[in-house]
Amino acid sequence: MTRRPSPPRRSGRPTGGQPGGKSAGRRVAGRLRIIGGDYRRRLLPVLDSPGLRPTPDRVRETLFNWLAAALPGARVLDLFAGTGALGLEALSRGAGDATFVERDARVAGQLGENLATLGAMERGRVVTADATAFLAGPPTPCSLVFLDPPFRQGLAEPCCAALEAGWLAEDAFIYLECEAGLTPVVPATWRLHREVRAGDSHGRLYRRATTPQSN
Template sequence: MTRRRAPSHRRPASKAAGRLRIIGGEFRRRLLPVLDRPGLRPTPDRVRETLFNWLAGAPPGAQVLDLYAGTGALGLEALSRGARQAHFVEGDAAVASTLRSNLATLGANGQVTTGDVMALLDAPADAAAPYALVFLDPPFRRGLAEPSCTALEAGGWLAERAWIYLETEAELTPRVPASWILHREVRAGDSHARLYRRLSSPGDAC
């Protein structure tokens, strides 16, 4: 279900290897190159379709933050479906460069930061914050999920009623901020995907 995994968790090669297909919205059916890196694969079509069905009308006009972006499949999909702007953060410089090229090919409104996600989140929130939609897909088994969630909440990165998509290894039940309410979840293979809604006040409901 993920965009990046350790080599031991790589899926078998398929006809779609090396390509990302946008599945909905303005850029539907566009094919984009994916850099050949161990464990780097676009989030599968069916998972993206499920996620954006969960989100329903959330993306239009949204400011999007895609952390540990990899191929940028989720952020690009959000831009295709009407998000206003997306900020991608990726630590691998070559992968980030490919993502910039793909944004230019689409003519999409996005920016890519090459660097460490935790260092970014521990700094003051950027000018585009607060974000209404966040994709968070840290590498498995490195203890990054919970600190990333805590930093997102504490640093002023999230809009009131923001949506946060978190993907982790299947065996992990992450602790998230108390203001995040689980909206939907699904397990597939070695991954567990959860979509949270941030409450603007304790009395709010999802």
């Protein structure tokens, strides 16, 4: 799931959508390329929307190399989904299902259409909602979560804390992308597994453990 000026960017994604509408009447700014798996090399429209752009190919390739063993059958939650670059890549590489949470109805509608284009509607669900409001609802444990909130809005830490309220499987992976220079406070049960930097963003992959980390 390169940063924005104002409004805050969302790694290929603004914030949290139900499929709807047609692409006609929406300005397409570019294409998202799936880089591996069943949908490899498929190109999907990316809307012309402030701050919206896919997570760079190099970062996605690195991240999904790290996650290769965890993807088959994974239950995925893609928060602040935007283009859905990370969730779609996970589906392409064998994830069992994915829920995409996107606040912007236009962006969510395009994401739903892209799922249909890939023939992935049975495994992908788009929810039009603010991510923080979504996390306040009834949880479903997930084995892989992508969290890429808008920069400089103070959303990373509250969302990380909210995920601990039943949204994470015991040994879940959590990928958090935020602005460079920010070291977010995460739950004590999360262990830093890998990290990657690109431009003014810093991506951290955590693995949830059964016991809190000792100081």
